[in-house]
Amino acid sequence: MAKVFDDERVYFPEDPEMRVLGNREKLAQWRHRMTGPAFIRIGRRIGYHGSDLNTYLSSQRIDPSNEAA
Numbered sequence: 001m002a003k004v005f006d007d008e009r010v011y012f013p014e015d016p017e018m019r020v021l022g023n024r025e026k027l028a029q030w031r032h033r034m035t036g037p038a039f040i041r042i043g044r045r046i047g048y049h050g051s052d053l054n055t056y057l058s059s060q061r062i063d064p065s066n067e068a069a
Contacts, residue, residue, distance in 0.1 A: 003050075003054045004017075004020060004053070004054060004057055005017065005050035005051075005053040005054050005057075006050045007049075007050045007051040007054060008050060008051075009049075009050045010040075010042075010047040010048065010049060010050070011047065011048045011049075011050060011053065012045065012046065012047055012048075013027050013028075013046060013048075018048070020057075021036070021037070021053070021056075027046075031046065036056065037052050037053050037055075037056035038052040038055075038056070039052075
């Protein structure tokens with residue numbers, strides 16, 4: 001599967017690439033509910049490893065051909 005995010009980069013909620021997952025408020029809700037992609041705290045800032053974002057996106061993949069009818 002193609003990678004959307006650079007595995008070696010740390011992304012922040014305000015980065016334009018993060019819009020793939022939703023807006024900043026949605027990311028904050030996911031963190032509060034402990035759902036969504038893994039994140040790190042850097043002081044008061046929140047960051048996301050690119051590899052964690054790619055893993056999260058891969059886990060959300062649905063293959064319609066494997067769904068029960």
